[in-house]
Amino acid sequence: MTGVEAGVLLVATPALNDPNFADSVVLVLDADDSGVLGVVLNRPSGLPVAEVLDAWRDVVTEPDVLFQGGPVMAEGALAVALLHGSQEPPVGFREVTGQLGLIDLDTPVELLGDSLDALRIFAGYAGWGAGQLDGEIATGSWYVVPAQADDVFREDPSDLWRDVLRRQPGDLAWHSTRPVDPDLN
16 A cells, blocks of 8 residues: 555545545545445535434534535545543544544434544445445545645534645645636636
8 A cells, every 4th residue: 555544544646536536635434455435535525414414413523514524425424533631432433543542423412421522424425336436546636645634624624625735745745836727827
């Protein structure tokens, strides 16, 4: 694999023109020999969580809308959470990396108590079969960079793509200054 592991970000390069992923930032949740699974972090929908998963309405981080996690199984949902402090993980929590993990949405909300600092719910996910993402990285479609917990739970993710690139070392930071439409340059 090309440096892809759970907890890293995939940042779409200008060469990636698939409308599902153009200018996207994907958090990798799972990566192994059979493939890679992640969620797009910067695509909030207009659909309030309360309309589809009412029990979670008071637990999700602002904005309290579903995020479009990707084109695969868009009728399903994944919840990404950040644990509070260094306490024991609650029932239904599966670690991705450090304090960041997935919450089983079938878990009764009451069992979480005050164990979470943040929670975001994604409709659908992004998925790649064995070797598929490595091929896309090799052809220049993705940058693979470290993630920060704040990337996942930003209230306004509209500048996430630029901000993630801006903090990278070396030449990669320069890509953050690319105009939205290079023809206007």
